[in-house]
Amino acid sequence: MGEFLEFQGVTKRFGSVRAVNNVSFSVKRGEFFSLLGPSGCGKTTLLRLIAGFEQPDAGRILLDGQDITQLPPNHRNVNTVFQNYALFPHMTVFENIAFGLRGARRPKDEIEHEVHAMLKLVQMEDKAEHLPSQISGGQKQRVASARALVNKPSDLLLDEPLAALDLKLRQRMLLELDLIHDQVGITFLYVTHDQGEAMSLSDRIAVMHSGVCEQIATPAEVYEAPKTSFVASFIGDTNFFDGIVASAPEDDYCIVEIPDFADIEGFNGVLCYNDKKKTVGDHVNLSIRPEKFGISIDPPKRQFAHMNALRAKVEDIIYTGNHTNYWVSVGERRIAVYQQHAGYLLDEKPIRWGDEVWLYWNADSGYMLDDDAAPDDPLLPPKTSSAPASPSRADDAEGTAP
Amino acid sequence: MTKKFREVVVTAPSFLWLMLFFAIPSIIVVAFTFHGHTPNGGVGEWSLSTWRELVDPDYPVIVWKTIRISFEITFWCILLALPCAYAIARMKTKWRAIVAGAIMLPFWTNFVVRVFAWKTMLHPDGWLQSCYFAFIQFRAWLFDGLPPFLRDFFIWVHLASPTPPDPASSTILDSETAVILVSVYTLLPFAIMPLYSAAEKFDFSLMEAARDLGAKSFYAFRKVFLPGIRQGLISAILMVFIPAIGSYVIPQMLGGTNCVLIGNKIFMRAIQNRNIPHASALATLMAVSVFLPLLCALWWRRHQAARERRQVEIRAARLMLGGTK
Numbered sequence: 001m002g003e004f005l006e007f008q009g010v011t012k013r014f015g016s017v018r019a020v021n022n023v024s025f026s027v028k029r030g031e032f033f034s035l036l037g038p039s040g041c042g043k044t045t046l047l048r049l050i051a052g053f054e055q056p057d058a059g060r061i062l063l064d065g066q067d068i069t070q071l072p073p074n075h076r077n078v079n080t081v082f083q084n085y086a087l088f089p090h091m092t093v094f095e096n097i098a099f100g101l102r103g104a105r106r107p108k109d110e111i112e113h114e115v116h117a118m119l120k121l122v123q124m125e126d127k128a129e130h131l132p133s134q135i136s137g138g139q140k141q142r143v144a145s146a147r148a149l150v151n152k153p154s155d156l157l158l159d160e161p162l163a164a165l166d167l168k169l170r171q172r173m174l175l176e177l178d179l180i181h182d183q184v185g186i187t188f189l190y191v192t193h194d195q196g197e198a199m200s201l202s203d204r205i206a207v208m209h210s211g212v213c214e215q216i217a218t219p220a221e222v223y224e225a226p227k228t229s230f231v232a233s234f235i236g237d238t239n240f241f242d243g244i245v246a247s248a249p250e251d252d253y254c255i256v257e258i259p260d261f262a263d264i265e266g267f268n269g270v271l272c273y274n275d276k277k278k279t280v281g282d283h284v285n286l287s288i289r290p291e292k293f294g295i296s297i298d299p300p301k302r303q304f305a306h307m308n309a310l311r312a313k314v315e316d317i318i319y320t321g322n323h324t325n326y327w328v329s330v331g332e333r334r335i336a337v338y339q340q341h342a343g344y345l346l347d348e349k350p351i352r353w354g355d356e357v358w359l360y361w362n363a364d365s366g367y368m369l370d371d372d373a374a375p376d377d378p379l380l381p382p383k384t385s386s387a388p389a390s391p392s393r394a395d396d397a398e399g400t401a402p
Numbered sequence: 403m404t405k406k407f408r409e410v411v412v413t414a415p416s417f418l419w420l421m422l423f424f425a426i427p428s429i430i431v432v433a434f435t436f437h438g439h440t441p442n443g444g445v446g447e448w449s450l451s452t453w454r455e456l457v458d459p460d461y462p463v464i465v466w467k468t469i470r471i472s473f474e475i476t477f478w479c480i481l482l483a484l485p486c487a488y489a490i491a492r493m494k495t496k497w498r499a500i501v502a503g504a505i506m507l508p509f510w511t512n513f514v515v516r517v518f519a520w521k522t523m524l525h526p527d528g529w530l531q532s533c534y535f536a537f538i539q540f541r542a543w544l545f546d547g548l549p550p551f552l553r554d555f556f557i558w559v560h561l562a563s564p565t566p567p568d569p570a571s572s573t574i575l576d577s578e579t580a581v582i583l584v585s586v587y588t589l590l591p592f593a594i595m596p597l598y599s600a601a602e603k604f605d606f607s608l609m610e611a612a613r614d615l616g617a618k619s620f621y622a623f624r625k626v627f628l629p630g631i632r633q634g635l636i637s638a639i640l641m642v643f644i645p646a647i648g649s650y651v652i653p654q655m656l657g658g659t660n661c662v663l664i665g666n667k668i669f670m671r672a673i674q675n676r677n678i679p680h681a682s683a684l685a686t687l688m689a690v691s692v693f694l695p696l697l698c699a700l701w702w703r704r705h706q707a708a709r710e711r712r713q714v715e716i717r718a719a720r721l722m723l724g725g726t727k
Contacts (some may be wrong), residue, residue, distance in 0.1 A: 053610055073613040086611035090629040099625070100615035129714045151615060 003062075004029040004187055005050070005155055010059035012045055019045040021211035022059070027155075027189065027204075032181050034190045034198040037208035038234065043191045046208075047157050050189065051080050064154060079148035080157040084164070085140045087132040093143050094119070094128040100151040118146040121180065138169045145180065155187045162197060174200060195235045199223070207231045228371045232287040239335050241286040241366075243270065245278045253306060253363055256284050260333040264310070271308050271363040278368070285369045290338040292365035295326060296358050297349045306363035314355045326351070328359060335359070434682035443676030452679040456687065461667075465691050467560060468664040471578065472646035475585045479593040479642045480635070482586070487597035487634075488627070491604065502598065505591050513588065517655050520584045524575045524656065534574035538567045576658025584652050592641040600634020601627075647692060664688045 003026035012020040020042045027033045035043040048054045050061060052073035060069050068076050079100070087096050097118050101111045119125045122142035127135055132143070141161055148156055161177070162170045178201055181188050192198050198205050199219040206216045207230070215227040226232035229240060243256040246269050255269040270286070278284055294300060300309060315334065316327035326337040337359065351357060435453065438446035490501050508516060524530055545553055545562040556562035574580050608630065612622035628635065650665030657663070664684060672681035 051610075051614055053613075073610070074616045074618060078614075080611070080614045082607060082611060084607065086605070086607045088608060088611070088626055088629075090632070099612070099617070103612075103615065103617045103621055103625075129717070147615065 003027070004031070004064060005189070006060075006062040007046075008060045008062070010046075010049060010056045010061060012042075012049060012054060012056050014045075018211050020049065020056070023211070023213050024059075025206055025213055025216050027187060030185055030187055032178075032188045032190065032201055032203045034192060034202040034205045035208055036192055036195060036198040036205050036235075038193055041208040042211040043193075043208050044159060045211075047080070047159050047189065047191050050076075050078060050155070051157055052076050052078075077153055078155040078157055079151050079153040080159060081141075081144045081148050081161045083160040085132075085144040087140055087143055087147070089132055092129050092131055093124060093135065096132065096143055097147045097150050099147065104151075114150055118150045121149070121183065122146045122176075137165050138173060141165065141173055142176070145177070149180070149184060153186065155189060158188060158190045160192055161190075163192075163194075170197075177201065199235070207234060209234070225367055226287060226369065229285060229287070229369050232367070232369060236289060237336060237338075238287045238289050240369075241270070241288065243284050243286060245274075245280050245282045245284060247280060248274065248278075254278060254280075256286065258286075261310070261330060263331050267310065270366070271306055272366050272368070273306070273364045274368070276368045285371065286366045287369055288361060288366045290325070290336040291323075291340075292361050293335070293337040293339075294358075294360045295328070295337050295339055295351065296360075297351060297355060299358050300360045304362055307360055308363060309358055309360040312357055312359040314351055314353055314357055317351070317353060328357065330359065431682045432686055434679045435686050437679045439677045439679045443678065445678055452683045455680060456683050461684070461687065464662065464664055464667060465688060467661075468647060468688065469691065470559065470561075471582060471585075471661070471663065472643055474582050475589060475646040476639055476643045478582070478586045479589050480597075480638060482590060483593035483597050483638060486594050487601045487631075488623075490594075490598050491601035492606070498602075502595075505594055509591070514651065514655075516588070517584060517652060520580075520587070521575065521656060524580050526573050526575065531574050534577070534579060535567070535569060535572055537579075538563075538572055542567050575656065576660055578657065578661045580656040581653050581661045581663075584656055585646055585649060588652070589642045589645060592645070593638045596634045596637040596641060597631060598634075600631035604630045647688065 005027040007024050007026065010020055010023045011018060023042075023046065035046055037043045045054060049056055050063075050068075052068070052071060052075075056069060060067055062068070063076065063078065088099065091099070094115055097115045098111050101114060106114075115128075116125070119128055122145060124139060124142055124146065127139060132140060135143070141164075144161070145156075158177075162173050165173060174197060177188075181201075190198070190201060199222075202219055204216060204218055205222050207214045207222060209228075209230045215222055215231045217225070222231060222235055226235065226238075232238045232240075241256075241258050241260070243258040246255045246257040248254040252274055254272055254274040256272045257269045261267055261270070272284070272286060295312075300307070310330055312328040312330045312335065314326055315329050318325040318327075323338050323340050326339065328335050328337055434445055436448060436450065438449040438451045440446045486505075490498055493501065522528075542563070545556060548556070553562060557564050604627065608626050609622050612626045613619070617625065648665050650663065650669050653661045653663045653666055654669070657666075664687075668681045668684045668688075671677045671684060
């Protein structure tokens with residue numbers, strides 16, 4: 001299938017800062033594509049480059065085969081839903097939605113018809129004559145979407161459209177956006193710093209960091225097979241382990257010696273799925289998600305073919321309702337473990353602070369990252385303690401791009 | 403009760419101020435018009451003689467001329483101030499203060515001195531004079547091309563001259579153009595400042611939204627920027643129009659006999675003829691001529707707004723009943 005929206009080596013500088021650095025990717029027709037990243041990663045700049053508010057310093061942007069790099073915003077068949085909605089305060093909801101059509105000098109009947117169809121789509125028929133100051137945040141968001149969609153853009157750009165809404169409303173608007181995408185069937189390009197939004201809506205996600213696309217993949221792939229330590233830690237929580245391949249007993253598996261575990265008696269290394277075809281002596285940066293671990297007081301009853309098991313000490317227990325977070329230490333190393341409550345295992349002994357426990361995981365649960373070691377990045381967890389960072393949750397709404 | 407009392411206390415000073423320095427003087431001025439005048443410059447007995455003196459065919463012409471010239475001054479001021487205010491509001495914060503300061507800088511020089519400077523610049527041997535003559539030749543050519551009834555109309559409202567331009571009598575000094583030019587020069591900062599402060603508060607992401615929705619720059623300017631700075635626009639118009647209506651120094655110094663405005667007449671009656679009641683009557687006449695149409699316009703707008711609201715209600719009711727069109 002032809003690529004619909006294409007970036008070819010796009011670079012944008014603000015002063016000496018490269019907000020977008022040699023980015024190339026393409027979006028398919030009708031796709032729901034997300035740009036995900038922390039504040040200042042360049043995702044909003046990328047969106048503004050497509051909308052035409054900024055001009056790239058290098059590279060080209062193609063829309064449906066046409067080079068739009070130099071076109072002014074009003075000549076591009078894309079429309080934006082702005083983060084602050086940017087509704088015209090002196091116009092009613094109806095006039096706001098009709099703005100694009102009126103500017104295009106469409107016949108009056110047609111405008112009325114189209115706007116009413118849009119009002120119906122976003123369920124705002126009874127608010128047509130209200131001013132933006134008279135409607136709620138969620139309603140403003142709907143009007144902003146309707147105002148963009150009524151022009152039948154070939155690509156809808158959404159710049160953190162839900163950032164200003166509260167949690168419950170955000171969840172509802174997520175469903176509505178998804179529904180609208182299914183109904184209108186055009187390409188959506190969605191910018192967000194919220195991994196939850198991106199994961200639940202997108203067909204594909206581009207994870208951005210410091211102006212660079214770190215990984216472009218489906219939500220599941222981004223989560224299960226992160227390319228870099230940044231992706232692994234930004235999307236969900238994880239534990240990083242640095243090590244060196246000690247031996248490769250099977251084709252697909254290898255044993256990785258981890259310096260943190262070197263002192264443990266009788267433990268000669270972590271068994272690891274070796275999809276990167278590492279050979280003995282290679283350096284490995286391993287990511288194991290906290291929920292991939294099993295934890296119990298008794299030794300694990302069932303043995304898997306490629307299982308790792310370690311003795312660990314419980315340092316902290318945080319009960320969060322739908323699961324429990326444990327902090328366990330293996331020697332000097334702290335590891336985060338998330339467990340769902342398996343209430344039916346009545347005979348399982350409850351785990352308490354200070355307990356000696358068994359920590360076990362399947363060799364397939366660990367994933368080798370492309371970059372060698374966790375880089376010195378403030379957004380990543382400190383390497384020694386491996387605290388599960390959740391920048392996505394701690395972050396406030398992203399400020400305006402530089 | 404206490405809330406009401408507090409409201410009274412808080413508004414009392416400004417109310418008193420307005421009473422003392424606006425309402426009472428205005429009433430006195432109007433009251434004077436119903437008096438005669440004494441030869442030594444005092445206010446005489448109750449009489450309607452002053453209003454009778456006002457029946458002079460010159461006055462309506464002068465009143466109209468004053469209003470027309472004030473409109474022209476306001477038009478040019480706003481036309482020049484709008485892009486200016488827009489540009490300043492889009493500058494970096496550091497530059498805004500510098501440019502705003504530069505605009506206010508001429509106020510450090512005495513107003514009369516500045517007008518005298520213009521008098522030198524408008525000298526018949528100067529280059530502005532040649533520009534002016536070229537301009538009136540162009541204007542005469544433009545009006546000649548019009549259909550006779552339109553041309554007659556423009557002559558009637560004194561926008562066109564019935565005689566062809568003559569280099570000897572067409573000097574820019576002592577002309578209406580000079581008065582308009584220098585008035586625009588003096589009043590421009592008063593137009594820029596309210597527009598600038600409104601533009602500074604304007605959310606320019608709305609312009610991006612308009613451009614994004616396919617609007618051309620000028621369309622976005624007209625449909626989004628202008629309504630967005632509406633309050634500033636109104637105060638800019640008032641800030642220019644009101645001083646223009648009452649101006650007498652500039653027409654006195656630069657208008658000669660060709661541009662005698664109501665301000666000059668009031669000055670003449672009050673200072674030269676020492677006829678205070680007559681001057682008061684002229685001032686009242688001027689105020690009524692300006693405010694009566696304004697009140698009518700306001701009433702008309704309120705009437706229109708009420709009609710629109712009714713239409714909206716009807717449309718909303720129709721929507722509720724299910725018929726979209």
